[in-house]
Amino acid sequence: MEIGTRTAMQDGTSAPQRIAVRSSGRNRRPDSARLRRLNILVGALSLPLFVGLWELASRSGAVNMVLFPPPTVVAAAVLEWIRSGQFLVDLTASLYRVTTGFMVGGALGILFGILTGQFPVMSSLLSPLFHILRPIPPIAFVPIVILWFGLSEAGKLFLVVWGVFFTVWLSTHIGVQKVDRGLIRAALMLGTPRRQMLQEIVLLGALPYIVVGLRTAVSISFYTLVAAELAGTFAGIVYRIEIAQQNMQTGQVMGGLAALGLISFIADRLFAVLAERTVWWR
Template sequence: MRLPARSVFLGSLGALAFFGGWEALSHSGLVNPIMLPAPSLVVRSGAELLGSGELARHLAASLWRAALGFVSGALLAIGLGIAMARSAGLYDLINPLVQMFRAIPSLAFVPIAIFWFGIGETSKIFLVAWGVFFPVWVNTYIGVRDTSPLLLRAGASLGAGNWRLLAFVVLPAALPLILAGLRVGLSIALVVLVAAELAGAAFGVGYLIQMSQTVFRVDQMFVGLVVLGMMGYLADFLFEWAVRTLLPWYGAERGRG
């Protein structure tokens, strides 16, 4: 996926203006530079953490938890969403429970997950999977449920059975909504992950922020925040790149590639 030169230029200009204004504000005397460290200081702190290998360990731990939780929650959500959309009996049976749990914020489960699974990897992966599950499930269910009857009748008239209809008609028709749910779930995964790491962890970007707060290293706290922002941006960018690489027809009608 190629970015237009104009988009790159404007994006770079906006970032330069933001960080330049931040640097000037930190040195202006209008704010306490300890509470709002300059970007140059944040970069130096990040370089120190990177050079010591500490930042790499925190980042690797967070990425592993986010990836495993995201895949687990997304696969379960897609499977259940398809099943509930295709089976009215299954929908009537478990929809009240799903809707009840969907109304509970993911962050409310943080203390329960730690109580159940401890502060190890299982609790964090469970929390990420839980947060990812519901947006993916909703979009999958709606996408499969609202597949055009004309497409279904056309497929059936050509001799497609239930499984072929699902694979070659229903899922392609529902794909835009499923991808939208996955993209939303990707951002939620990072939010829930950081909350879980703040509550209890030995490594991770959230843990780095918490430990920096206890020793009043605001510059290192900002390093953690910047890393989280970059993780979210790169994850979304790579998701869109993968979609357009693996599914080149997706979005082609909008003239973007």
């Protein structure tokens, strides 16, 4: 009787609790859906709100419109840039430098990251040198790059490769060192060839770290593009920004900055989508 009474009391107290939990769960779902819709609405309004405030601030007379033109003036300058056909030439030149430098720097970074992360001798030989060179910003190399390469494309590519390489190398180096050493020892004991082990165990185990480094390098390649095109060129978005600044065409300067930011954002999002499909187990 005592056991039955306890069971009945537990059942009597747990039933209302279950109802309360269920009802609170039902109430929580509409709240979370409402909050999600609110976040989407705020995100959609953020850019128009920013542009509107920019337009008002520029036309209020509080600032010099020549130095801080409103978005309408910037948009007109960009449309004129596109109509002239020069925008496509500048865009193609800049994308070529970013894409080529990113691919070369990324490939070298992965290669040397695997070598220094997997082989202690290579790490002892190269890691101190890389850690000394890594903090040097690419823009500091502009004077020496002009002396080495002149105004050729090789100098621009060198600067982009420099910026990308160290980011990818460091992430790959760390990723390789994080791979479970037990798996490597087991593969060697089973007679797995070293090349196959590097491809199927080390590289795949470090791939999430490599992808993070590559995505960071996407943005860095656009930062480095500024230094590359300041090293002397005849086409490119940053080159066009510099020419517009010399001619006091502030609208085109800000339009070029907006174009550079938009292209970098699109490249980052495309790489993020590709990374999610490639490294799906993260």
